[in-house]
Amino acid sequence: MAPSSELPADYYLSNFHALVDFVVARYEALLSDDERQFYRQFRALATDSQRLYVRLLSRKGVPSSAGALFRQHKLAYGEISDLPAAVEELVISGLLQRNPSLALDEILPLFTKHELLASSPEPLAKTLKRPAVEQALLAQQAAPIQDALTVDEPLLAVQAAAHFETFKLLFFGNLNQDLTDYVLRDLGLFRYERYPLEREQLPFKSRAQIEQHLRYYDCLAEAEGALAADAAAINALAAQLPVGIDGDRTLHRRLDRLRLTLARQLERFEALDDADALYRLCSRPPARERRARIALARGEAAAALALCAEILANPLNEAERAFARNFGHRTAKKTGDGDTWPPPRRHKPPTDTIALPPNGARVELLAAEHLARPPDDHCFYVENTLFNGVLGLAIWDILFAPVPGAFFNPFQVAPSDFRTPDFYPQRSAAFEGRLAELARGNLSRWVWQHFHEKHGIANPLVAWEALPESLLTLALERIPTQHWLALFRRLLGDISHHRNGLPDLIRFPAAGSYELVEVKGPGDRLQQNQQRWLAYFATHQIPHRVLHVEWATP
Incomplete structure (x- = not known):
């Protein structure tokens, strides 16, 4: 349009x-x-x-x-x-x-x-x-x-x-x-995918469900005042929250998010018992993390370690697992049980340092220009766009499949559960089938089919302006299938957190293969989500390094 x-x-x-x-x-x-x-x-x-x-x-x-x-x-x-x-x-x-x-x-x-x-x-x-x-x-x-x-x-x-x-x-x-x-x-600024919106796929099934959602929004409107008041006001508001509807994951997510906010403020008011009780009603991170911290603040180290062990036995995401390992180890050291909680292993990525003259451009673009040696070497600034984009093209039809409750109206860029832990489980059979098909060598077919059929239509994973055909062609030719599958599995496992933190550059040397490069300018450090990606690359033999840039003096 x-x-x-x-x-x-x-x-x-x-x-x-x-x-x-x-x-x-x-x-x-x-x-x-x-x-x-x-x-x-x-x-x-x-x-x-x-x-x-x-x-x-x-x-x-x-x-x-x-x-x-x-x-x-x-x-x-x-x-x-x-x-x-x-x-x-x-x-x-x-x-x-x-x-x-x-x-x-x-x-x-x-x-x-x-x-x-x-x-x-x-x-x-x-x-x-x-x-x-x-x-x-x-x-x-x-x-x-x-x-x-x-x-x-x-x-x-x-x-x-x-x-x-x-x-x-x-x-x-x-x-x-x-x-x-x-x-x-x-205005033609957005084009939306077409998906069925028949009654059987729609999210709301009863009047009671509608009333509970409206009640949630009433409570949300009152939350700012309660959070600024005191523990009594927060507890009074928490008691007014709707109980939830079986099968309504959207409402449960919203209630969890509000309870986590209320409980965190109760902690700041030092109402630890009330905060712990509210966290126990939450099924999503960081509820167990906060309960472990509260237990240690009360001097209950054994209870804090038990919660860390519970998380490690069934982590809901990588951030929760990382917390349990680090917090468990530190807590065990304080109690003299450090031998039972070994220190977390940290991946040290390959690292180089170069000096470049500043010219006002972004440091990532300067590094990309330095790493590209025309005419045979190519380097693209991709950050979070390449692997997310290829995944979005590869699973396009599954992303917009008519899962009950996923679509409310014709103007959604993504299904309603896209950024939630329910996204993968709700479509696990379809995703596993597609990944198995990709493993047989069909990635390029799906990517190019959707690239041409859907070009310009909004997709939460695809930034069209960042996916030129020259980049896609090189990436699909150079990156092995097993690397794509490893990347896709981590992205799908927790798409809300994992679609960020990917390296800034991808380099395609003239000799073949590829390399992912995370660029750090003067004074910049790796973030935790970047560190976790780099450790994952090492586990799956995905070529990567960190490039520190220093400013060259005249």
Whole structure:
């Protein structure tokens, strides 16, 4: 699709229609009576009224007990031919409330400081800051001030916004996204893969499931205040979290993430018992790590070591395993049991140092230019794009397969569980089948097929601009199949963590083969995820080295 710089003036209304129609077509049986009524009311409105409602629903407004507030005189939209008539129809339908009964403190944020000063029965100094002006007005009689501000000035409060929240949840699967995704599509900035969205594949199966997701987002909105307050507020919020729905991995992941955040703050408040209890409800890292640290802080070294042993017997990811080895060894040394916990072995990668003159370019690009010896040696700056990209091309059809619960709407760059521990297990049979096929020498076929068929379509693993055909050709020719398979297995094992930390450069010497090069400029050090990748390369005989760059003096 060729990018377009122009959209129809009411593009947002078409997008809103697509969203609510999609939800009703697939989830009508799960909607409440009020939500179905909201949909029918909106669809029955004249076009101008629909435009105005969507405009106001999409704007922030001033929060109030009656809904998001707007001043009618401040509204101006070129595509709405008769705004007062649109307002009137929305008021009659109940989707707007005109001049709701509100306390003065809810109205003041709608007006400028100049307007507030003019509304005061008692003269106020113009030098006062806005908060001081508001406090002075609130200390006076509210009625005259309110009358002065709102005379001939209708205030509008948006109604039924909570119903649209349910529609957004059912469409996006979360309350963080908005209609911007449509705009990116319409502008041609994103092209999305096509995948089935039939009812049997959709994530939400019951009203109770919807209510629990909405409750989670209510708690998430309250979390900032609780985290800034004290342990009692955090515990009160934790007690309000939904219990979860069997089979709803998305909700369980979100609850785990919030519980981990709450528990970590409880630690900082030194409420260790409460933190430990909350961590016990979490099934994902770093819950066991934090419990081990709490146990040691309590002087319970044996309990801390038992948790480390539990992790090592069944690690959920490499970072958790590395923690258990390191923390277990240090803890055992303190207790005199160091012999039972040997120190972790650390891989020392091959390392070279070169001196290059700085010229303002990135150090990785300078190193790549140094390592490429034209015309026969080639060196590309790839960092995390090459191996992720080839994997994305090799498994494209599996990535976008219609796994139940993976896709909420037509505008997803990735399945909803892509960055989670569930990603591989949910598709393990398909992945194992594909890896076995690749082992028989079919990698190039799958890569080039998807490269040409899918070029330009969004994929979370593929950065198209970083995969020129010249690079792909050399990589597929030079890198042995067993190396590709080893790389793919580690990536798929924990794609959220392992798709980062890969070496900066790949070098193709004239003599053949290839080499991965991690570049470190002056003062730069290897990160832990980079160290783990380098150790993995050593285990699988994948050629690699670290290249330290020093600046050459004139």
